Amino acid sequence: MSKNLAIVLLSSGMDSAVCASIASQNHRLAFLHFQYGQKSYKKELECFKKLVEYFKPEKYYILDIPFLKEIGGSSLTSENVEIPEDDNAPIPSTYVPFRNGIFLSLATAWAEVIGAKKIFIGVNEVDFSGYPDCREAFIKTFNQAINLGTRPETQIEIETPLIKLSKKEIVELGIKLGTPFHLTWSCYREGEKACGRCASCKLRLKAFKEAGIPDPIPYENF
Template identity: 50%
Template sequence: MNNKTTKKAICILSGGMDSTLASYIAKKDGYEIIAVHFNYGQRTQNRELKAFRDICDDLGILEKYEIDIPFFTQIGASALTDKSIDVPTNGLEAGVPITYVPFRNGIFLSITAAIAEKEKATAMYIGVVQEDSSGYPDCTEEFINDISKAINQGTREETSIEIKTPLVHLSKAQIVEEALKLNVPLIHTWSCYKEEDEACGVCDSCRLRLNGFNLANQIDPITYKVNL
């Protein structure tokens, strides 16, 4: 194989709609994909892991990392990792919501950078969405640019890693439209913060996803307990 066919990208793949689309874009961009998934004690950890494995099968990804990060449950401070804190179901909160996991994307990107350096990958894809997200501070373009500089300063001189955020300025409706254009198997993705058997339909993530489908005039292929 020549160099043009062996450029590698590490895709942070949660199993959600955004990270899945970002991974499909990486494939379209001609990268050999190495997928990374994090089990960090989130409420829907088992369901997200199933989604990750299904999507890796869909994409034909042969090399993948499933990384356990147990300390998030020790820290708590987030409804996703502390079961004594209820996941909000009354609509999006103002400011940074209680579902924010402290510096999660910063930690994910740091670990992924170590994998990228080992694998001699030149790109890392992450499905952050700035303008239509839940207000998380680690999903902004400014944050990604700054941590990209730190990663390249803190790795070998010959290491050069570009963090690619193809969805950062898209709305959820545009994400749905792009996913359909690329034939992304959205039925295999999981977005719900609360449930693992059937999506709740009322948490922030379900609301954002459902609203995106509604604005795109499309039907979400997964089922919900409540469809607002």
């Protein structure tokens, strides 16, 4: 029996790379990467291309959506707002307004064209920054919208295999599946080395430490 095609939203971060490893077990792969004016866009694109070489998906698509930077509203995209090292707000400044909703909408359109049955996204609501579009309730509702908004014969479902895992568990699962963590990039900032100070770096470093596994990417001042 032939495998169905699945789209993986691949940012180049460790969570999306683990999703790619999971999807590769039972699906043919199509990778979708977004360049939306994020401050780490060069490094993310560099790592995405390396992950494409590693996983060898049947298809991949790099999509530029500059309007997210143009409208602002996030320290990840706005040049006038610094990325904080500590942000204890219920919804931190690094939240990009409705980013996952936009990404999933575009992924759905591509899935309908290429015949993909699944869309894998590495959202997580255990060890996460509080982004509202990473919650399971949002994904369930979005699945309903896909069902209502596509052709009757279309069957597309969002898969969130990491939604209930801790970051430590995600690292452990990635190691078990052979995920190439050395090719990934989680830092919110641009640079040859990850900053180690932003919220994303802190979550990643904590996860590897708790898993008892060295993080294979270099960090500043580490």
